[in-house]
Every structure is written in structure tokens, then in C-alpha cells.
Amino acid sequence: MSFQPKIVGFLCNWCSYAGADLAGTSRIHYPPNVRVIRVMCSARIDPTFVLKALQEGADGVLICGCHPGDCHYTEGNYKAMRRFPLLKRMLASFGIEDARVRLEWVSASEGQRFADIVSEMTEKIRALGPSTIKAKLNTDRVER
Amino acid sequence: MTRKISIDPITRLEGHGKIEIFLNDDGSVHDTFFQIPELRGFERFVMGRPIEELPRIMTRICGVCPASHHMASAKAVDGCFGKEVPPLAHKLRDMYYHAHYIHSHIAHFYALAAPDFVCGPDADPAVRNILGVVAKVGLEIGGRVIKSRAQAQTIQLLLGGRTTHLVWCVPGGVTKGLTKEELEQIRPMVKDLFDFTQFSLALFKDVVLSNPGYVDLILNGPYTLDVQNMGLVDENNAPNFYDGHVRVVDFKGKEICKYAPENYADYIHEHVEPWSYLKFPYLRKRGWKGFVEGIDSSLYCATPLSRLNVADRMATPRAQEAYEEMFSILGEKPCRALMAAHWARLVEMVQNAEMLQRYCDDPEITGDRFRVVPKQITGEGVGIVEAMRGTLTHHYTCDKNGICTSANLIVGTTNNNAPIHMVTKKAAQYLIKPGQEPTEGILNMIEMAFRAFDPCYSCATHSLPGRMPLDVVIYKAGEFYRRFRRDGRSGSGPEPVGETTG
Amino acid sequence: MGTHKLQIALYWGAACGGCDVAVLDTNEFILDVAAVADIRLWPIAVDGKFRDIEQLPDRELDIAFFNGAVRNSENEQIAKLLREKSKLMVAVGSCAHLGGIPGLANLTTKDRILSTVYLHNPSIEPGNQTLPLTEWKTPAGDVHIPLFYRRVYRLKDVVEVDYFLPGCPPAPDQVKAAILVLVSGNLPPKGSVVGASDRAVCDDCRREKKEKKIKRFYRPWEIIQDPTQCLMDQGILCAGSATRSGCGVRCPNTGQGCRGCYGPLPNVLDQGAKFLSALTSIIDSKDPREIEQILNGIPDFAAIAYRFGVPASLLERDVRL
Numbered sequence: 001m002s003f004q005p006k007i008v009g010f011l012c013n014w015c016s017y018a019g020a021d022l023a024g025t026s027r028i029h030y031p032p033n034v035r036v037i038r039v040m041c042s043a044r045i046d047p048t049f050v051l052k053a054l055q056e057g058a059d060g061v062l063i064c065g066c067h068p069g070d071c072h073y074t075e076g077n078y079k080a081m082r083r084f085p086l087l088k089r090m091l092a093s094f095g096i097e098d099a100r101v102r103l104e105w106v107s108a109s110e111g112q113r114f115a116d117i118v119s120e121m122t123e124k125i126r127a128l129g130p131s132t133i134k135a136k137l138n139t140d141r142v143e144r
Numbered sequence: 145m146t147r148k149i150s151i152d153p154i155t156r157l158e159g160h161g162k163i164e165i166f167l168n169d170d171g172s173v174h175d176t177f178f179q180i181p182e183l184r185g186f187e188r189f190v191m192g193r194p195i196e197e198l199p200r201i202m203t204r205i206c207g208v209c210p211a212s213h214h215m216a217s218a219k220a221v222d223g224c225f226g227k228e229v230p231p232l233a234h235k236l237r238d239m240y241y242h243a244h245y246i247h248s249h250i251a252h253f254y255a256l257a258a259p260d261f262v263c264g265p266d267a268d269p270a271v272r273n274i275l276g277v278v279a280k281v282g283l284e285i286g287g288r289v290i291k292s293r294a295q296a297q298t299i300q301l302l303l304g305g306r307t308t309h310l311v312w313c314v315p316g317g318v319t320k321g322l323t324k325e326e327l328e329q330i331r332p333m334v335k336d337l338f339d340f341t342q343f344s345l346a347l348f349k350d351v352v353l354s355n356p357g358y359v360d361l362i363l364n365g366p367y368t369l370d371v372q373n374m375g376l377v378d379e380n381n382a383p384n385f386y387d388g389h390v391r392v393v394d395f396k397g398k399e400i401c402k403y404a405p406e407n408y409a410d411y412i413h414e415h416v417e418p419w420s421y422l423k424f425p426y427l428r429k430r431g432w433k434g435f436v437e438g439i440d441s442s443l444y445c446a447t448p449l450s451r452l453n454v455a456d457r458m459a460t461p462r463a464q465e466a467y468e469e470m471f472s473i474l475g476e477k478p479c480r481a482l483m484a485a486h487w488a489r490l491v492e493m494v495q496n497a498e499m500l501q502r503y504c505d506d507p508e509i510t511g512d513r514f515r516v517v518p519k520q521i522t523g524e525g526v527g528i529v530e531a532m533r534g535t536l537t538h539h540y541t542c543d544k545n546g547i548c549t550s551a552n553l554i555v556g557t558t559n560n561n562a563p564i565h566m567v568t569k570k571a572a573q574y575l576i577k578p579g580q581e582p583t584e585g586i587l588n589m590i591e592m593a594f595r596a597f598d599p600c601y602s603c604a605t606h607s608l609p610g611r612m613p614l615d616v617v618i619y620k621a622g623e624f625y626r627r628f629r630r631d632g633r634s635g636s637g638p639e640p641v642g643e644t645t646g
Numbered sequence: 647m648g649t650h651k652l653q654i655a656l657y658w659g660a661a662c663g664g665c666d667v668a669v670l671d672t673n674e675f676i677l678d679v680a681a682v683a684d685i686r687l688w689p690i691a692v693d694g695k696f697r698d699i700e701q702l703p704d705r706e707l708d709i710a711f712f713n714g715a716v717r718n719s720e721n722e723q724i725a726k727l728l729r730e731k732s733k734l735m736v737a738v739g740s741c742a743h744l745g746g747i748p749g750l751a752n753l754t755t756k757d758r759i760l761s762t763v764y765l766h767n768p769s770i771e772p773g774n775q776t777l778p779l780t781e782w783k784t785p786a787g788d789v790h791i792p793l794f795y796r797r798v799y800r801l802k803d804v805v806e807v808d809y810f811l812p813g814c815p816p817a818p819d820q821v822k823a824a825i826l827v828l829v830s831g832n833l834p835p836k837g838s839v840v841g842a843s844d845r846a847v848c849d850d851c852r853r854e855k856k857e858k859k860i861k862r863f864y865r866p867w868e869i870i871q872d873p874t875q876c877l878m879d880q881g882i883l884c885a886g887s888a889t890r891s892g893c894g895v896r897c898p899n900t901g902q903g904c905r906g907c908y909g910p911l912p913n914v915l916d917q918g919a920k921f922l923s924a925l926t927s928i929i930d931s932k933d934p935r936e937i938e939q940i941l942n943g944i945p946d947f948a949a950i951a952y953r954f955g956v957p958a959s960l961l962e963r964d965v966r967l
Contacts, residue, residue, distance in 0.1 A: 047919040051960035068932065081934060082926040086941055090922065093753055093948030094961045136797075137964045144719065144795040148787055155693045158663040160720070166786035175786035181720055183778075183794055184660055185759035187767070189750040194945050196867050200905065201953075204747040207664020207815060225867070255691070269693055275680075294673060305900030307671070308664045308815050312900055315867035319901030414769045416776040419789045423764070432771050518867060546865070547945055552769055588693070600663075 005125040007060040007118075008053040009034040012042045014072035015107050016064030022111030030115035031122040034062060041065070042103075043076035047087050050101060057134035060100040060125045062117070067105040077105070099124040100131065149582065154591055156256050157599040158208050159557075163568055163590065171578035178565040178594070180422035190551045195224050195542040196315050198551070202538065203309045205555065206600050210309050211244040211300070212531035212556065215386060216538040218313030219405075223525015224542050225315040225518040233317035233514045238386040239503040240303045240312075241529070242496040245385060246337055247296035247307075248532045249448075249489045249496075252598045253344065254289045257486045260592055261352050265361070266585025281347070292340045295333040299500070302326040317515035324510050331504050338462075338497040344490050345466060352487075353473065362483040363474070366574035367593055369563050370395050370437040372427065372444035373478055375451035376530045377402075382459035383451045383495065385530040392427065392444060393454040395478050400427065405528040408537050412554060424562045425554055435566050443566075446534030446559035447597055448488035453478035458491075460498035466491040482567060482596045489598070521546050531556035533598045557600045567593045652683040652708045652829060655699065655728055656738075658690070659721035660748045660798065661714025665739035666690045668815035669711075672822045679825065683708075687728075696724070699731055707732040709828060711811075715741040715748045715957070716799040719780075720792035729805040736828065736840075738821075740814040740907045742801040744917075745957025747814070749798045750949060752956045756796045800957050802967060809834070811841045813893055814907035814954055820892050839890070844912050847886030847904050848876075851895045855879065859930035863943030866902065877903050878928065881943075883950055888914075888921035905953040916960045918951030 011017040017038045023030065039045065042065025050061045063084070065077040084103040091101055102121060106114050152162040160182045166174045186205055190198055199217040203210035215237055222229050255274045259267075263276040271279065278286035297307050304312040305320055312318050322330075352358045361367075377391045378384040390408065392400045403411050414423040415432045426432050430442035437443075444450070452471075458464040470487055471477040503509050526539045534556030541550045571593040576582045656666065666688075670676060686707065687694040699707075710732035716722050729735050740746040751759060764770065764777050780793050801807050811824045824841035827834065834840060848855070855876040864881045871877060877884040877898060884903030886895075890911055897904050910917035925944075931937050944950070952959050 047922045048916050048960070051916055051919055055960045055963075055965055078932050079927065081932070082929045082937055083923060085934075085938055086922055086926055086944070086947055089941065090918065090948045090951060091961075093946070094959075096961070133961060134965070137962065144722070144793065152696055153689045155689045155695075156691065158690060160658075160689075164787075164789055166784075175784065177784070177789050179789060179791055181791045182660065182718065183759075183763065184717060184748045185751050185754075185763060188759040188762040189754050191754070191762075192946060193750075193949055194865060196865060197946075197949070200902070201747060201750070204662050204664070204814070207662035207667050210662075210664065273692070290673060297671070306896050308667055311897050311902040314902075319871075320873075409768055412769065413771050414767070415771045416764050416774055416778070418776055418779040419782045419784070419791065421778045421791060421794075423770075425769075426771075432774070515870060517870060545945060552767060554769065 005059040009062040015066035018108035019106040041076035042080035176569040183421040214310040216527040219527025220525040220538040220540045243299040321514040334500045341493045373450035373453040374446040375454040381456035405526040449485040463495035655687040659714030660717035664815040665713035671818035713738040718792040737801040740954040744955035749956040842892030858928040
């Protein structure tokens with residue numbers, strides 16, 4: 001049994017959660033590795049959530065929001081757009097590979113796109129292997 | 145079979161260390177090891193940081209002379225930016241640095257050195273501290289010591305905005321200048337500090353030089369080493385703590401080399417031993433020869449005494465008088481008696497105070513051209529200053545975006561690593577007599593060997609309670625043999641605690 | 647006879663001595679402390695040795711003040727010894743609280759550190775490819791030095807900590823305030839931060855703050871900052887918005903941005919994440935390419951966001967702590 005990545009997915013309610021829903025109702029096959037957490041807007045994603053997910057053992061984190069210009073709250077996804085690149089640079093300093101954390105724009109009609117993103121991300125992370133963060137941090141078992 | 149005595153931790157210095165003494169069966173000293181158990185790795189973890197952040201990071205090497213690291217780092221960073229620094233910025237930095245020296249030298253002399261001389265090297269440890277010093281010299285003097293150090297700290301605060309962990313130096317200069325109001329607050333303090341330097345020299349003569357036992361200890365005790373001397377000098381071969389060339393002179397007075405900071409790598413290398421985390425610098429051209437003294441030794445000291453040993457004169461008149469007096473009484477220059485560093489420290493303070501006075505009288509000191517925006521990143525720089533306890537070198541390289549690609553440091557006390565290791569052994573061999581159990585006082589006198597070097601820190605001159613617990617455990621062939629314990633609270637001398645085996 | 651004197655210890659892990667100097671910078675106050683307390687261990691100033699502490703009954707010490715990070719086996723060993731022998735354990739300074747500057751080593755590796763310091767270093771004696779070893783046999787006997795750990799830890803990662811006194815170093819007036827609280831008998835809740843406020847540095851900073859719209863971030867040397875205006879308004883990085891106050895705003899008052907030494911505000915899980923949110927919220931752009939270009943003005947964000955707290959980051963600390 002090959003390694004099954006655990007990916008936490010933060011999906012905004014109006015576009016990307018609906019898009020993921022559509023992938024399901026359209027019977028599109030895609031890997032079951034993303035655990036979806038629905039938020040109202042991609043702006044809700046405090047960078048702390050991403051770090052917390054990684055600390056708790058997630059092998060990857062996916063954030064999905066509405067396409068720029070289509071945000072249900074007008075400007076929310078721009079906040080995510082500004083935070084995310086700096087978060088990626090910061091994660092790189094901590095040794096977190098680029099493929100593990102992604103921000104994607106998925107509209108309510110893009111069921112196939114959602115499925116493709118999840119498939120691609122799952123395979124890339126499968127190739128990278130499990131995240132070493134959780135094991136590293138357990139101060140009981142770690143070899144000093 | 146060997147017995148081992150551990151002095152752990154060594155105390156009244158900045159940093160961690162321990163001394164292991166191995167005894168032969170007859171009780172004579174077989175060997176000693178002066179081990180430094182700590183490492184943090186600054187040279188590696190600053191790589192990848194923007195080079196202008198290094199002066200703010202490198203101060204954390206030492207919280208007692210952080211300005212030494214800040215200045216050396218700033219000068220290395222200056223080099224990475226084409227050395228575009230207005231002259232006023234250098235003056236302000238130098239002015240700050242003199243105040244920093246005074247605060248540190250006051251602290252070391254009165255809190256760390258004075259107890260061993262004022263109370264006595266083998267005095268009851270319960271009183272062998274600043275409290276005991278104050279008891280002997282009086283509260284008025286104690287109060288004056290506190291006030292003087294506080295004045296030196298205040299001068300630094302007014303000039304550079306912070307005392308511990310300065311953030312003041314940037315590529316292109318410093319972030320704030322000196323206002324006229326600030327200068328007028330500093331001026332009377334400088335006058336007080338100069339008077340205090342004269343008072344301190346007088347006290348030294350009173351307490352140390354008029355005591356034949358101490359003079360004998362300084363000149364004829366085990367605390368001498370025939371190794372070379374290093375210090376930073378200006379174009380007249382007078383000490384300059386902030387800038388200049390590094391001069392190395394052998395213990396007979398002959399100059400071995402004099403190099404500009406950029407060329408340090410041609411002159412100094414470092415040796416590693418597996419039993420200590422601290423490296424051992426030596427003169428590159430002579431090669432590592434081991435822990436040996438002598439005219440061909442590649443080892444050198446870098447202390448206040450070394451600085452005066454390599455100088456031909458002081459930079460200011462009253463300091464010059466004090467320097468001449470010191471060497472005439474010591475009877476030789478260069479002087480190899482390491483304890484004389486305590487005296488040299490006080491002589492240096494006179495120059496610090498006179499230089500502060502000069503800056504106060506400099507009409508340009510309150511100017512506003514203390515910073516420019518540098519126009520180019522040139523990628524490499526070496527900054528050398530005299531830290532209070534030795535020549536300090538910071539060498540950096542950075543890429544075209546000003547991101548640090550390498551950092552090499554040779555830190556003040558590191559220069560003295562081999563000499564301290566060697567003189568500790570000499571002291572142990574001299575003081576531990578076969579057939580006699582070493583007393584607590586003996587062990588303290590072994591510790592006095594490293595204290596002459598003022599290993600890197602400035603402990604404020606405040607009262608400390610005279611509770612000095614001591615425990616010496618003696619092992620025979622790896623098994624417990626005997627324990628001497630002095631309970632800190634009783635204040636009584638060491639006594640065997642009735643646990644002995646075999 | 648006489649009142650019981652407090653028994654205290656002050657010790658340092660991977661430290662610089664600045665926190666000990668901060669204690670002494672309380673000037674005359676330390677005399678008051680000495681009048682009511684016996685200092686049983688304080689290597690910078692007092693001649694107490696480890697074995698004196700080892701022989702104490704458990705919890706004999708009233709307070710142990712521990713500054714410095716946990717970098718090697720000796721730091722951990724003495725932290726545990728003091729915890730065992732003390733009623734209260736106080737983490738003093740950024741290193742004990744958050745990991746401190748030594749914590750930056752967690753962004754690299756132990757092997758790289760040892761290599762840079764002892765092996766691939768231009769100053770090392772040619773041919774002397776030697777590393778320090780925890781045990782070494784000499785003709786006279788065996789000598790030992792502590793194990794250099796793979797990572798830097800906070801004090802609370804190895805022992806239970808009762809109080810935290812933050813700062814690099816803690817401001818002397820805060821040290822005094824904290825000591826007074828701790829000896830008062832009126833102790834705050836366990837785990838509290840003492841000697842610092844619950845406000846951000848921005849709240850105490852006297853610079854004028856306006857609405858921020860940043861098209862470009864500047865390195866501290868690229869422009870001459872206006873001392874009356876908020877540094878972030880000028881595009882100069884300052885982590886004050888994500889940092890506890892109590893330091894007296896000493897860095898912005900000297901023309902330099904805050905780097906977060908007093909640690910995160912109350913209830914914040916990750917200081918760097920908070921600064922990231924604050925900083926990106928002022929970027930004046932909706933174009934991804936332009937945003938990337940603006941962010942190019944911030945090299946090495948991780949080491950500004952976590953200058954004093956890499957080991958305290960969510961990515962570096964045990965989930966349970």
C-alpha cells in the first residue's frame with residue numbers, strides 16, 4: 001500500500017466548495033486524499049491555519065477561492081492573493097517543499113478543474129513522501 | 145591511578161567553562177584541561193540573512209560587550225557597501241565605544257577582580273565578592289562605583305539609543321546623531337568619569353601595589369606566559385579600540401607583524417581540539433606547534449596588557465602618564481605577568497575618559513551628516529575592533545542583493561584560549577602541592593588565572609550576597625574518594641564531610 | 647531567628663549574558679534583592695557550583711530564573727535540575743521564552759553548523775579536520791563536553807515553566823517589576839507573561855500612523871527614515887504590530903524596525919503568521935505579478951517574522967506545547 005498523503009483543503013463556500021461539489025455530482029473520479037474544510041471566503045484563511053495543519057501532520061494544504069474579480073465579498077480573495085506568496089517564501093525557509101501548499105482559484109462550474117488539481121497535488125506529494133514535521137516535533141521521542 | 149578534581153562551572157566570567165585537573169598518585173598535577181562546553185553557531189546561521197541585519201544579530205554573541213560585536217560587524221558591513229560612511233558617523237561610534245569600555249572596565253575591576261585583591265585570594269568565599277569589597281572600602285566608594293558605571297551607561301543610551309544589543313549602526317552610518325541637549329547632559333558625566341579613573345588608579349596603588357604579597361603574586365607567581373601579544377594600534381602605534389592596524393609583538397618587544405584588517409586571514413589561523421568547543425587561534429606563518437611557550441611560539445595573548453605591550457605610547461596625555469608609571473614599576477615592557485592586565489585596564493580607562501572629553505569639545509559632534517544612502521554593494525568586508533578582552537574580527541561576504549553568503553569570526557576571548565588553558569595548568573602545578581589536599585582557596589587561585597583575562601563580560605558592580613557554596617569531589621580511579629563542602633550559608637571554611645571510602 | 651530568606655538561583659543556557667546584565671542594570675534594586683534573598687547559583691557573579699544545587703532537597707529553592715535557550719545536553723540537564731529543586735521556574739529573556747537568536751540555527755542543520763565552524767572554514771589549520779567530541783580519552787584521563795543537540799529548544803520544551811519574562815534583554819524596569827510580583831506572594835496565573843504589557847509595540851510607539859498603502863518595501867539602508875512617521879508607512883519593515891510591548895519601543899525610537907523580541911501578543915499561536923497577515927494587508931496591489939515584485943523587497947522574511955522565535959513557531963514546536 002503506497003503512502004496516502006493527507007491534504008487539508010480550505011474551500012471557500014461560494015465558488016470552490018460548490019465546484020468541488022460539482023465534481024462529486026458529476027461522478028468525476030479523483031483521489032480521496034483532501035479533507036475539506038468549508039470557509040465562507042479564502043480571506044478567512046489566517047496563515048496560522050496552514051501552519052497548524054502542517055504541525056498536526058498534514059502532508060499538504062490546499063486553499064481554494066473564487067477567481068479574482070468574482071469574490072462573493074468583492075475583495076476577499078485579494079487578501080488571500082497577497083498573503084499566500086509571502087507564506088510560500090516563509091515555508092521554503094522552513095524546508096517545506098513548494099508542492100505541499102497551494103492556492104488555486106476554482107469557480108462553482110469548475111468541477112473537473114478541482115478534480116485535476118487534487119489529482120496532481122496528491123501525486124506530487126506522494127512522490128515527495130510524508131511531511132517530516134510532526135515526527136520532528138515530538139519532544140519525547142526525538143533524538144536530541 | 146588518577147584522581148580528578150572538577151571545577152564546574154567556573155564562575156565570575158561570562159560564559160560556560162570547566163576546569164578538569166588530573167592528579168598523579170603522589171598528588172602532583174598530571175594535566176589540566178580548560179574546556180568550553182558551549183557553541184551556538186553564529187557563523188552558520190547568519191548565512192542567508194540580509195547583511196545589514198548582522199550588526200543586530202551579532203550583538204547577541206555577548207550581552208556584556210555587545211557594542212564590540214556591533215561595531216566590528218558594522219565595519220564589516222561598511223566594507224560590503226564600499227565603505228561609504230561619513231566621518232561624523234565614525235566619530236560618534238568611537239565616542240559610544242569609549243563609554244562602553246568604561247562601563248565594562250569598571251564592572252570587571254570592581255566586581256570581578258577587586259574581591260580577590262581587596263578581600264584576599266584565599267579569603268572566606270562568603271566575603272570574597274563585591275559585598276566584601278564594599279565592607280572594606282566603605283559604602284561611599286561602593287556608591288560611587290555604581291554611579292560611575294550608571295553614568296557610562298547613560299552616555300551610551302543618549303548617543304546610541306540602547307545599551308545592551310545596540311541597533312544603531314547601518315550601512316552608510318548610524319541612525320541617530322547627538323543633539324546639543326544630549327551633549328550637555330553628557331558633558332558633566334564625562335568630567336566625573338575622568339575623576340573616577342584617577343580615583344581607581346589611586347585605589348589600585350593603595351590596595352595592590354602597597355601590598356608586597358600581591359606584588360610578588362603578580363610578578364613572581366605562576367601567572368606568567370612567554371607568548372606573544374596582539375592589539376589594535378593607530379598610525380603612531382598608540383592603542384585605538386575602534387579602528388587601526390593589528391600589531392603583534394613578541395614578549396621581548398620585537399614586532400612580528402602589523403596587518404590591515406583586510407589581510408587578517410594571512411596572519412591568523414585556528415586549531416581545533418576534540419575536548420573543547422572553542423577553537424585555538426595561532427599565528428599562521430609559524431604554524432600550530434601545540435601548547436608551548438617561547439620566543440618561537442605561535443600563540444599570543446590579546447588582553448588590555450597585550451594592547452599596552454604592543455603600543456609605543458598612549459593616544460592621550462594623562463593616559464600616557466599612567467602607562468609610563470605602570471611599566472616603570474612593572475620593570476619590563478612587554479610585561480609577561482598576566483595579572484598586570486588588571487592594572488592595564490585602569491590605564492585604558494584614562495584614555496577612554498580623555499577621548500570622551502575630546503569628543504565633547506569637538507564642535508562637529510552634534511552635526512547632522514551622520515548617515516548616507518550607500519550607492520553600491522561591493523560584497524566583502526572585514527571589521528576589526530578591540531573588544532574589552534581581545535582583538536575581535538568579523539569578516540563577511542554577501543551577494544549582489546546584499547544577502548550574507550559567509551561570516552568568519554575570531555572573537556576576543558578566543559584569541560586567549562590556548563594561553564588560558566596553559567596558564568591554568570601552570571597555576572594548578574604551582575599551587576597544588578603533593579601530599580596536601582587542595583583547599584577552596586587554592587582552587588580559587590587557579591580560577592584567578594583565567595579571571596585576569598576578563599573573559600568577555602561586564603557584570604555590574606552591585607552588591608552580591610556573600611553566599612558562595614563550594615563543593616569539591618575527589619575521585620580516585622573513577623571512584624568517589626573524598627568530598628570537601630562549604631555550605632554557602634555557614635560562611636565557614638572548607639571541611640571534610642565524613643564520607644570517605646577506602 | 648529572623649525571617650526566612652528567599653533562596654534563588656539564576657542560570658544561563660545557550661545565552662549571551664545580556665539577561666544577567668539586565669538584572670544588574672536594576673542598579674540599587676539588586677541591593678534590596680540581596681537583602682531578602684540568598685543567591686545559591688549565579689555563575690556570572692557568584693562562586694556557587696552545580697554540586698551545591700544537586701545536594702539541595704527538592705523544591706528548596708523558591709525561584710529559579712533561567713535565561714538562554716536549550717542548545718545542548720548540559721543546558722537541558724541543569725534546567726531539569728533547577729526545576730526539581732525549585733518551587734517556581736521563570737524563563738527570562740527571548741531565548742528561554744521563544745528560542746531567541748540561537749533559534750535561528752533551526753533554519754539550518756547541526757551538520758552544516760559544525761562543518762562551517764570546524765571544517766570548511768578559511769581560518770582552520772590546514773589538515774586539522776577535527777570535530778569536538780562528547781568524550782575524549784587523554785593520557786591523564788577521560789574528559790567530556792555536552793552533546794550539541796540537532797535543534798534549539800525553548801525552556802518549556804524540556805521543563806514545566808511557571809512564568810515568562812520576555813525581551814532581548816528584558817528592560818531593567820520590567821525585570822524589577824517582575825521580581826516584585828514574583829516575591830509578592832500574589833502570584834499571577836501559572837503560565838503568565840510577566841514584565842510586559844498586553845498591548846502591541848505600536849500602541850506605545852509615538853510615531854504618527856496613517857493609512858498604509860505600500861507599493862514598495864525598502865531595506866533599512868535604502869532610504870533615510872523619517873523619525874516622526876510610522877516605519878511601515880514608509881515601507882520599512884517593523885514587526886511592532888505583532889509584538890508585545892514593554893520594551894519602551896527602544897528600536898523604533900532609534901530609527902530601526904522592531905524585530906519582535908518581546909514575543910507574540912496574548913492568545914496568539916504563532917507570532918510570524920500574525921506579522922505575515924499584518925504586512926501583506928498593506929500591500930497596495932491586486933495583480934499577482936506586481937505582488938511578487940513588491941515582495942522581492944523583503945528578502946528572508948522568515949528570519950524577520952521569527953527573528954527571536956523560530957523554536958516557538960508552530961512549525962517547530964511540539965503540538966502539545
